Amino acid sequence: MVLGSNICIQKTLYEVLSVSEDATYDEVRAAYKSAALNTHPDKAQTTGEASVSSDEEQEFLSVQKAWEILRHPNSRAEYDKQLQSSRQNIEIIASEIEVGDMMVENTDDTVDLLHPCRCGDYFSITSCELGEMGILITADGEVELQTSDSVSASIVLGCGSCSLKVRLVINKTS
Template sequence: MVLGSIQKTLYEVLSVSEDATYGEIRAAYKSAALNTHPDKGHTTLESSVPSSELQEFLSMQRAWEILRHPASRADYDKQLQSSRQNIEIIASEIEIGDMIVESTADTVELLYPCRCGDYFSITSCELGDMGILVSGDGEVEQQASDSSSASVVLGCGSCSLKVQLIINETL
């Protein structure tokens, strides 16, 4: 079972919360089944049931089949959680020139403000580990010879937002 970021969750299909009890899921299923069942209009599946209505009914049926059993629901919940953790939504792309430079005697820290009030940050040591040398004023002095540009995804210190730092050598 593959979970997509655009696709509705099984909980959304049944219009219940993810912490819904079995009774709440069962009641939502029964209500949805009464409202969306193809026999409601006394038609056959092959005849005049629009495909969108049939898809809605089949999605609701699939949701019930998985969420009604504790073991399959637990498996689904694990997959749902995993899919949410693997999604990296990049808010924007930034360059080193967009960042605030804070220098100390032995390191340079590059900061970019996040909309939550905290910062995205990376240090010259972290960049050095990637083969990128940064001067005290935040200019790229040298980077690995295999490319003229590189990028790294930075996470905010407080929220889940991420930005992609594009690093172009200024030589």
């Protein structure tokens, strides 16, 4: 099973079965049986509905898929490993800022752009780092040139002290 980058949007297999991630085999099995009975397409027909909707069918298939993976120790261990890995790769962005929101400090041959973090430290990037990306910054902190054809670009900046991140949105001015 391969987890997509949309793990934030989709339910985990544990959430599909309404069990905790540390649930025992017996707890997973009991949750599967209950979910399978509640989402089975034949249940809709016994309640007098004419046909099963695709959402109901998809829900039942999700329950089946969760059971197929979580019932086997090896596939469950692999799923858990992928789930943990995907959670570590998710970047949580505190906010978006623009170049104009940043403080400008001129040092020797570089321009430092700084934005205060709520922890008291700063998000920062230098004109040299931006230059490597094809973005030139003037001494007063204005975007002078962007070599790409795109109208805007964005860069994720991490705080120097804490784990917060912001997205620096750079708009082309010329």
